[in-house]
Amino acid sequence: MQFTASTVSLTVDDVAASQAFFTTHLGYTVQRAADGFASLSRPDAVDVVLLARGIQVLPPEQRDRHADGLILAFTLDSGLAEQEKRLRDAGIEITMPLRQEPWGETLFQVTDPNGVIIQFVEWSAPERG
Numbered sequence: 001m002q003f004t005a006s007t008v009s010l011t012v013d014d015v016a017a018s019q020a021f022f023t024t025h026l027g028y029t030v031q032r033a034a035d036g037f038a039s040l041s042r043p044d045a046v047d048v049v050l051l052a053r054g055i056q057v058l059p060p061e062q063r064d065r066h067a068d069g070l071i072l073a074f075t076l077d078s079g080l081a082e083q084e085k086r087l088r089d090a091g092i093e094i095t096m097p098l099r100q101e102p103w104g105e106t107l108f109q110v111t112d113p114n115g116v117i118i119q120f121v122e123w124s125a126p127e128r129g
Contacts, residue, residue: 005047006046006047007046007047007048007049008046008047008048008049008072009048009049009050009051010048010049010050010051010067010070010072010114010116011051011052011053011055011058011062011063011065011066011067012050012051012052012053012066012067012114012115012116013052013053013066013114014052014113014114015036015037015038015050015051015052016038017112017113017114018038018050018112018113018114018116019033019038019040019050020113021112021113022040022048022050022112023040025087025090025092025110026042026074026118027042028040028041028042028045028048029041029042031047035052036051036052036055037049037050037051037052037055037057038050045074046072048072053065053066066114066115067114067115067116068115070116070117071109071117071118071119072116072117072118072119073118073119073120073121074118074119074120074121075121075122075123076120076121076122077122078122080098080106080107080108080120080121080122081098083120084098084108084120087110092110093110093111094108094109094110095109095110095111095117096108096109096119104123104124105121105122105123106121106122106123106124107119107120107121107122108120
């Protein structure tokens with residue numbers, strides 16, 4: 001088996017709001033879009049599909065679910081603090097401030113208009129104790 005792509009599908013209340021957030025602030029481009037649906041991509045990250053909550057293409061037991069509790073994490077090779085500043089300067093609320101964890105993870109989080117948590121991560125060697 002060989003995968004040709006990776007996609008995360010998020011069920012949200014307002015597809016247009018998340019679409020605008022991902023394209024404006026995260027560098028995604030729209031590949032396809034229709035009423036209640038948007039397929040977004042970026043060459044260096046997982047593709048994102050946005051589906052309107054209640055959309056009929058989903059099985060009935062999935063239609064009213066929401067992308068709650070999910071953290072969509074992006075790992076950067078450098079420039080994490082600059083990205084945090086860029087988003088803050090663009091008026092995006094930083095919902096978890098930049099911080100360093102003892103295991104070598106530096107991270108911060110923002111939340112899109114539909115409550116999707118987006119985490120930005122940079123890794124370094126863990127502290128020795």
